[in-house]
Each structure stands twice: as structure tokens, then as C-alpha cells.
Amino acid sequence: MSFNYSNWMRSSANLATISVLLLGTLLAFGGMLWDFKRTHTEYAAEIFKEIAATAIEIEITLNNLNSNGFNDCSPKTLLAMRQALFVAASIKDIGYLKNFELVCTTGIGVLDNPYPSSLPSFVTEKGFEIWVDQPLVMFDKKYNALIAKKGDFNAVYDLAVLAAIAPKDFRWQLIYHGNNRPNHLAGEEGLYQNKHGLKGFDFSLITQYSEHCIPQSSNYCVALTSNYQTFFSIYSKLMLISFFLILIVSFRVHTFVLLAYKKFYSTRAIVTRAIRKDQFFSLYQPIVDLNSGEIIGCEALARFKDRRMAIYPDQFIPVVRELELSWLFTEQIIKKALLDLGAQSELPANFKINFNLFPSDISSGRIQKVIDIHEVKNSRFNIEFEITEDEKLEESEAISQLAWLKDQGFTIAVDDFGTGYSSLNQVKSMHCNVLKIDRSFVMDMEEGSIKSSLIPHIIKIANDLNLKVVAEGIENVMQENELRELGVEFGQGWGFGKPMTAKDLAELCKTKHNVND
Ligand SMILES: Nc1nc2c(ncn2[C@@H]2O[C@H](COP(=O)(O)O[C@H]3[C@@H](O)[C@H](n4cnc5c(=O)[nH]c(N)nc54)O[C@@H]3COP(=O)(O)O)[C@@H](O)[C@H]2O)c(=O)[nH]1
Numbered sequence: 431m432s433f434n435y436s437n438w439m440r441s442s443a444n445l446a447t448i449s450v451l452l453l454g455t456l457l458a459f460g461g462m463l464w465d466f467k468r469t470h471t472e473y474a475a476e477i478f479k480e481i482a483a484t485a486i487e488i489e490i491t492l493n494n495l496n497s498n499g500f501n502d503c504s505p506k507t508l509l510a511m512r513q514a515l516f517v518a519a520s521i522k523d524i525g526y527l528k529n530f531e532l533v534c535t536t537g538i539g540v541l542d543n544p545y546p547s548s549l550p551s552f553v554t555e556k557g558f559e560i561w562v563d564q565p566l567v568m569f570d571k572k573y574n575a576l577i578a579k580k581g582d583f584n585a586v587y588d589l590a591v592l593a594a595i596a597p598k599d600f601r602w603q604l605i606y607h608g609n610n611r612p613n614h615l616a617g618e619e620g621l622y623q624n625k626h627g628l629k630g631f632d633f634s635l636i637t638q639y640s641e642h643c644i645p646q647s648s649n650y651c652v653a654l655t656s657n658y659q660t661f662f663s664i665y666s667k668l669m670l671i672s673f674f675l676i677l678i679v680s681f682r683v684h685t686f687v688l689l690a691y692k693k694f695y696s697t698r699a700i701v702t703r704a705i706r707k708d709q710f711f712s713l714y715q716p717i718v719d720l721n722s723g724e725i726i727g728c729e730a731l732a733r734f735k736d737r738r739m740a741i742y743p744d745q746f747i748p749v750v751r752e753l754e755l756s757w758l759f760t761e762q763i764i765k766k767a768l769l770d771l772g773a774q775s776e777l778p779a780n781f782k783i784n785f786n787l788f789p790s791d792i793s794s795g796r797i798q799k800v801i802d803i804h805e806v807k808n809s810r811f812n813i814e815f816e817i818t819e820d821e822k823l824e825e826s827e828a829i830s831q832l833a834w835l836k837d838q839g840f841t842i843a844v845d846d847f848g849t850g851y852s853s854l855n856q857v858k859s860m861h862c863n864v865l866k867i868d869r870s871f872v873m874d875m876e877e878g879s880i881k882s883s884l885i886p887h888i889i890k891i892a893n894d895l896n897l898k899v900v901a902e903g904i905e906n907v908m909q910e911n912e913l914r915e916l917g918v919e920f921g922q923g924w925g926f927g928k929p930m931t932a933k934d935l936a937e938l939c940k941t942k943h944n945v946n947d
Pocket residue numbers: 715729730731732733742743744747763786787788845846869902903904905922923924925929
């Protein structure tokens with residue numbers, strides 16, 4: 431099954447996009463939760479700040495008043511109480527009590543009917559009696575108060591101040607840990623779950639319940655709960671912005687990944703990497719003596735394949751040329767093929783190996799480096815170079831390079847004869863030994879096409895020029911027989927074998943396969 435590269439590329443880009451989407455969402459949501467948790471802590475800290483300041487103020491105020499030694503509600507006592515109220519920031523009212531009855535307050539003055547004191551809700555470690563959630567009326571205004579009493583005086587604290595600090599959508603409770611139990615101070619009674627005693631802080635993601643205590647300085651704890659609506663009401667705008675940002679980033683990642691992949695897996699990039707890593711290899715197509723059926727040689731045909739894909743010569747050869755890496759490429763192919771085939775002991779010493787050359791390597795003279803290749807120097811085979819008809823090969827420099835190659839003992843074959851533009855005269859001047867008839871002439875022989883009718887003329891001219899003829903693209907017995915009858919000596923094509931590994935070629939040589947078998 432062939433590897434679908436563009437599907438794979440798209441899937442990878444989709445995967446990257448989904449990962450960014452998920453990761454972005456996770457980070458954004460995590461960030462908001464973290465901030466939400468921070469908000470809880472911040473609100474708790476605000477409540478602590480207020481209650482700590484109030485506690486200190488009440489403590490100082492009541493201690494001062496008690497230290498004066500007042501024993502009735504005289505104008506002097508009331509004046510001292512009013513002065514204390516004036517400088518206090520949180521205390522709303524101060525009362526004077528005698529024999530467990532409230533006798534006067536800063537707000538009303540001396541009461542006509544003293545007010546009997548009830549039992550306190552609890553007593554703090556410092557001896558303050560505390561009454562929580564006391565409904566009071568002052569100047570016709572009702573309010574809920576917290577009352578703290580020490581000695582003969584009490585102080586009234588308006589709970590609305592705390593309620594204003596606590597956030598609107600949050601439910602909260604402030605407690606005081608005393609007498610080994612949590613005592614309700616303010617907020618919603620029953621909310622505090624005493625999960626950790628005084629040990630510290632808890633934040634549960636599911637319920638969004640948190641407990642905050644400050645055991646170091648006092649025994650206060652705050653329980654805060656919020657619901658999903660609270661969360662969404664705080665973060666809905668941010669969520670919307672994050673969502674669009676993540677979406678934009680994800681789309682950009684998709685485009686970027688696709689571009690990066692396209693660049694990384696472009697034929698140019700693959701060819702460059704393959705040459706750098708010496709990844710090209712050859713398969714070998716047998717060349718057969720049509721009269722004896724013997725395999726007398728093979729053509730090395732370059733291939734590229736990695737674990738993802740295969741690229742074929744029609745795609746990579748033009749790129750090799752474009753990248754001007756032709757000689758490096760040819761050198762790697764020659765070395766690898768000679769090593770590969772050299773290892774096959776069944777292949778005889780006079781076996782012919784054909785290599786394709788790039789015309790530019792001939793005209794530039796780079797081809798002369800061939801004799802320096804170690805594998806060429808030590809090869810037992812006859813090496814033949816195939817050249818395609820090309821403008822560059824008309825130049826005198828190219829022609830002298832071809833002559834030089836022949837002097838070195840290599841033979842030259844004109845490949846794909848009939849498809850290029852050069853004339854037979856030029857073929858003659860190229861000093862070649864072999865003429866390979868292009869497979870487009872052989873292809874339609876059965877139908878007697880115009881092109882195939884030219885084969886006898888090509889053979890005649892080749893004979894006149896003393897060139898051997900190889901017919902390419904022989905796929906069936908009919909073509910083989912007809913070409914043999916026309917006097918073609920050698921043939922190549924799928925009928926004798928498709929390009930194969932060196933080992934398979936050696937096996938095939940042993941059995942002397944031909945198309946009739
Ligand atoms: N410069 C280099 N060029 C190279 C090298 N390796 C290959 N090539 C050139 O790439 C072109 C395509 O080659 P490939 O895909 O390998 O195709 C070859 C054969 O597989 C194919 N063939 C052979 N017999 C048949 C057949 O019976 N039917 C059929 N449909 N196709 C057949 O023909 C190609 C061989 O062509 P040629 O080289 O003209 O003999 C091709 O132009 C290669 O030359 C390289 O290392 N260097």
C-alpha cells in the first residue's frame with residue numbers, strides 16, 4: 431500500500447492544531463481557575479484584614495473605657511464613650527452596662543428602660559463576650575450587628591461592612607475558633623465545614639469551596655463558596671477572548687505546520703537530504719542478448735525510498751539537475767551499484783553495467799573524476815555510460831570528453847534514441863558504441879504504428895555506423911521476436927524483468943531467463 435503523503439501531512443497539521451487547541455484551552459482554563467482560587471484567597475484576606483483591625487480597635491477601646499473606673503452612666507462616662515466612638519473607625523455604637531443591663535449608649539444616651547443583657551454567643555480567649563447577628567435599630571434604621579463586651583462596656587460592629595467586602599456572588603462565613611470549636615461570627619451560618627481545623631487552606635475544584643485560616647495571629651477562619659455561575663460571570667469575557675485567540679493561534683499553527691511540512695518534504699528538500707545522507711540506491715534492469723537469451727548486462731536505475739515514501743526518477747532527476755548536484759549523485763550511484771553487483775559472485779567478469787550520465791557532467795568535464803572512484807578502479811565489470819541526446823553534447827568540449835571516456839575503456843550508449851533532437855550525424859560525432867532505441871518505438875509495434883515503422887531505418891543507420899543496437903521497452907514475445915528478426919541484437923524491458931535488486935538479478939542470470947520462458 432503506498433504512503434499517502436498529503437493525507438499524512440494534513441493529519442499531522444490537524445493533530446498539531448488540535449493539540450494547540452486543547453493545550454491552549456487547558457492553559458486558559460487552568461489560568462482562570464488559578465486566578466479564581468487567587469480571588470478566593472484575596473477575598474478571605476480582605477475579610478481578615480477588616481476583622482483583625484476591628485478586633486484590635488474594640489479591644490483598645492473597651493480596655494481604655496474600663497480603665498477609667500466609671501461606675502455609672504454619668505455625663506462624664508457618656509462623654510468618654512462618645513469621644514472613643516468619634517476616634518474609632520469601625521465601631522458603630524458603644525454601650526455601658528450595669529448589673530447585666532444596658533444603661534446607656536452613645537447613640538441614645540441614658541435609656542429610659544435599661545435593657546437586660548442576654549447570654550453571649552461565646553467568649554473569646556481574651557475574655558470578650560460576643561453576641562453575633564444581633565438585630566438592632568438605630569435612628570429608625572435596622573441593622574445586624576456583632577456585639578463585643580468586656581467589663582462594663584460593649585461595642586457594636588455593623589456586619590454590613592463585612593458583607594460589603596465579601597464579593598457579591600460568593601457565599602461566606604467568618605468563624606472564630608474558641609473553646610475547641612468553631613463559633614459563628616458573621617456571614618452565612620453552617621457554611622464552614624471545618625475541613626482542616628486551623629491548619630490552613632483548601633480549595634476544591636468541583637465545589638469551589640475554600641477555607642482560609644490565619645492561626646498564627648488569631649483564630650479566625652473564612653469559608654468561601656462560589657458556583658459555576660460565579661465563575662462564568664467573572665471570566666465570561668476573558669473566556670470569549672481566549673477562545674478566539676486560541677482559535678486564531680490554532681489556525682496559524684495549522685498553516686505553519688503545513689508550510690513547514692511542505693518545505694521539509696518537498697522533492698528539493700528530500701533530494702538534498704538523500705544526497706547528503708547517501709540514501710539513493712539502484713535497482714538493476716537486465717539487458718539481454720536476443721539471440722542467445724543470455725543476460726549480458728544491466729542498467730542501474732536510481733531509486734529513493736524511506737519509511738514514509740518512495741520518489742521516482744522522473745520526479746527526482748530533474749531536481750538533482752536543478753540543484754546542480756548531478757555529479758555527486760552519479761558518483762554515489764556508481765559506487766553503490768558497483769559494490770552491490772560486485773558482491774554477486776554469479777555475475778561474470780565481462781558483465782556490462784550501464785550508468786546514466788547527466789549531459790552537464792560531460793560538457794563540464796566533471797566526468798573525468800570517474801576514474802578516481804575506487805569502486806570503478808577495482809571493478810571486474812565493463813562499464814557503459816548512457817547519454818541522452820542533448821544540446822550540451824553537441825559542444826566540442828563534450829565530444830572530446832566522450833572520446834576521453836572511450837580512451838579510458840568505457841563504452842558509450844546513446845539513450846532514448848529518437849526522442850531527442852540531434853541528428854544521426856551528431857550521434858556519429860559522439861563516438862558512441864551503442865544505440866538504444868527508445869521504448870516509444872517498440873511500444874506500438876503490434877499495431878504497426880508509424881513510429882515503429884522507423885525501427886528498420888534506425889537499425890540500418892546504426893549498422894552503417896557500426897553501432898550495436900539495444901531495443902528498450904520490450905514487454906512481450908511478439909516484440910522480442912520481431913525485433914530479433916529485424917536484426918536487433920540486444921533488448922531490455924519488462925518482458926525480461928523489471929528493475930530488481932542485485933541479488934535477484936544474479937539469480938535471474940543463473941537461469942538465463944528470456945521472454946519465451
Ligand atoms: N541521470 C540519471 N538518470 C537516471 C538514473 N536512474 C534513472 N534515471 C532516469 O530516470 C528516468 C526514469 O527511469 P525509471 O523510472 O527507472 O524508468 C526506467 C525503466 O523502469 C523504464 N522501463 C524499462 N523497461 C520498460 C518497459 O518494458 N515498459 C515501461 N513502461 N517502462 C520500462 O524505462 C526507464 C529506463 O529508461 P532509460 O534510462 O531511458 O533506459 C529514465 O530516463 C532514466 O534514464 C540515474 O542514476 N541517473
